[in-house]
Amino acid sequence: MIDIDLPEELDEDFMALVPAQRLKINKLMGNRTISSYSLALDRSKLWVTINAKSGTEVMDVLSTFPLIKYMKFHIHELMFHHEASMLVIPPFSLN
Structure with missing residues (x-):
């Protein structure tokens, strides 16, 4: 999990970079x-x-954020992450 501080x-x-950031996040x-x-x-x-499997992989993802130069962040490695949406709707498969 990344804890990000944004500028005041x-x-x-x-x-001007917010729309590009939204597109990147959606992707x-x-x-x-x-x-x-x-x-x-x-x-x-x-x-x-x-x-991600490593801190390097996390940094690779973060470096693609259009707003990265405005962000101060700290990476917290998690043991697990639960989301309610993961429990409600199973992934759809075409197989």
């Missing part, structure tokens, strides 16, 4: 690289759960 002032350059969630992405109400923090 969200300038025009930051805001990574679609291929299940990211399993959760949460923004604090005051927009000061993000929490991201990335499915």
Whole structure:
């Protein structure tokens, strides 16, 4: 899980990158690289759960974020991560 601090002032350059960030996150969630992405109400923090085998792999994913230069983060390795959506709807298979 990545605990991310965002800048206090969200300038025009930051805001211009938000649509690209949303597209990137949607793509990574679609291929299940990211399993959760949460923004604090005051927009000061993000929490991201990335499915990876190593810290290097996590850094590789983070480096693709359009907003990475605005982020200060700390990586927390998790033993496990449960999501309610994982328990309700099983993955669909065409086989």
